[in-house]
Amino acid sequence: MSSGELLFDESHMWVRMEDEDTAITGLSDYAQDMMGEVIFVELPEDGAALVRGDACGTLESVKSVEDLIAPVSGEVLRINEEVLDAPELINQDPHGDGWLMEVKLEDTSELDSLMTEGDYDTYLDNLEGDLNDDESF
Amino acid sequence: MKKWRLIESGFASGARNMAVDEAIAAAVASGEQPPTLRFYGWEPPAVSLGYHQELDEGIDRDAVAERGYEIVRRPTGGRAILHADELTYSFCIRQDEIKGGHSTLESYREISRGIIAGLELLGAAVSMGSDEDGPGPSFSGQDTFATEGADAAKPICFAKTARCDLQAAGRKVVGSAQVRRNGGILQHGSIPITIDLEDQVAVMPGSDGRVSRQVLAGAAMSVTELLGRSVGYDELSAAVAGGFVDTFEVALVTQELSSEEVAEAERLYDERYATAEWNERVPGR
Numbered sequence: 564m565s566s567g568e569l570l571f572d573e574s575h576m577w578v579r580m581e582d583e584d585t586a587i588t589g590l591s592d593y594a595q596d597m598m599g600e601v602i603f604v605e606l607p608e609d610g611a612a613l614v615r616g617d618a619c620g621t622l623e624s625v626k627s628v629e630d631l632i633a634p635v636s637g638e639v640l641r642i643n644e645e646v647l648d649a650p651e652l653i654n655q656d657p658h659g660d661g662w663l664m665e666v667k668l669e670d671t672s673e674l675d676s677l678m679t680e681g682d683y684d685t686y687l688d689n690l691e692g693d694l695n696d697d698e699s700f
Numbered sequence: 701m702k703k704w705r706l707i708e709s710g711f712a713s714g715a716r717n718m719a720v721d722e723a724i725a726a727a728v729a730s731g732e733q734p735p736t737l738r739f740y741g742w743e744p745p746a747v748s749l750g751y752h753q754e755l756d757e758g759i760d761r762d763a764v765a766e767r768g769y770e771i772v773r774r775p776t777g778g779r780a781i782l783h784a785d786e787l788t789y790s791f792c793i794r795q796d797e798i799k800g801g802h803s804t805l806e807s808y809r810e811i812s813r814g815i816i817a818g819l820e821l822l823g824a825a826v827s828m829g830s831d832e833d834g835p836g837p838s839f840s841g842q843d844t845f846a847t848e849g850a851d852a853a854k855p856i857c858f859a860k861t862a863r864c865d866l867q868a869a870g871r872k873v874v875g876s877a878q879v880r881r882n883g884g885i886l887q888h889g890s891i892p893i894t895i896d897l898e899d900q901v902a903v904m905p906g907s908d909g910r911v912s913r914q915v916l917a918g919a920a921m922s923v924t925e926l927l928g929r930s931v932g933y934d935e936l937s938a939a940v941a942g943g944f945v946d947t948f949e950v951a952l953v954t955q956e957l958s959s960e961e962v963a964e965a966e967r968l969y970d971e972r973y974a975t976a977e978w979n980e981r982v983p984g985r
Binding site for chain 2: 625629690
């Protein structure tokens with residue numbers, strides 16, 4: 564795994580550029596924490612076309628199913644086969660061994676709309692803030 | 701006071717029930733409809749499978765067919781349930797409209813407060829499993845049992861208790877599951893009024909056919925047994941609705957599905973829930 568900068572999207576996926584148009588993606592640490600123990604992962608096949616913002620797989624935890632949302636558009640070069648058999652890797656090392664897909668980006672300008680780690684932290688603070696402000700329950 | 705919707709659907713097939721739940725979830729997630737509590741039953745009885753569950757995992761398809769029952773795959777996670785004499789609830793809300801909405805476990809906990817309050821109105825005490833329960837209930841990937849047959853029972857929802865299930869005396873009373881999509885939560889669950897143990901184990905014998913009546917009897921409890929008296933579908937649904945009103949301090953307004961929801965449910969029925977392609981699909985690995 565490269566130690567390059569992580570970028571994030573609002574669907575809690577991270578993206579790390581490997582070279583000028585190839586990226587590794589995975590689920591953010593925050594998202595795995597919110598989901599709890601991941602027990603099943605469904606990923607697209609190698610060669611599948613991803614469209615940014617569209618569902619490209621599913622995750623299941625605590626009897627809850629969630630869509631995996633593509634953070635970038637492009638072609639899936641390979642998926643993390645290891646995580647299919649050991650989904651707990653997503654909980655144990657979400658930004659490392661728990662990576663999900665390697666993607667050849669269709670349009671690198673999409674990266675401009677992703678958040679830096681600092682921006683993502685602010686985004687998460689606001690998410691949590693919204694909940695704490697909600698006194699109606 | 702906030703107004704949430706109450707939909708009383710009555711009894712329908714499994715495919716219809718799942719199509720309507722998903723149609724409501726989409727309308728609520730998009731903000732077209734307010735948070736919605738729905739009650740329904742199953743006619744004919746049906747086995748529902750979790751989203752990622754393999755069809756033949758612990759299910760006797762011949763026994764299902766012999767009884768005229770159906771099989772449907774849910775949009776939600778979890779394990780198989782035989783829906784017979786029960787009240788089923790579904791609750792849809794946007795994640796940002798409920799406390800803990802961004803956390804799966806926290807939202808289970810929050811929504812469960814309404815169910816617990818409803819059962820309390822009938823005089824029943826149930827609780828949700830928690831981390832503090834020690835070696836007791838756990839996530840579905842690490843099931844715990846008071847009786848033998850742990851592995852065999854894994855595919856069967858009511859043969860085990862997970863951390864987010866409602867229980868009494870260590871036995872599961874309500875089995876629930878979620879799907880979270882487009883910022884919304886759909887949580888639905890089964891509240892058995894009575895449990896026909898013989899029927900249950902015939903239809904869902906578990907892996908290697910080793911879920912016995914004894915195992916199931918030790919793991920699940922009907923509302924009738926819990927209360928020590930008979931209770932009807934209407935009495936139970938009224939109590940759960942009351943529990944939501946009290947807990948979330950909302951008014952529940954009984955309504956019909958919108959025409960858009962009816963059309964979307966029809967589409968989902970035709971294209972998904974009534975198709976073998978969906979119900980018999982092998983989860984991608």
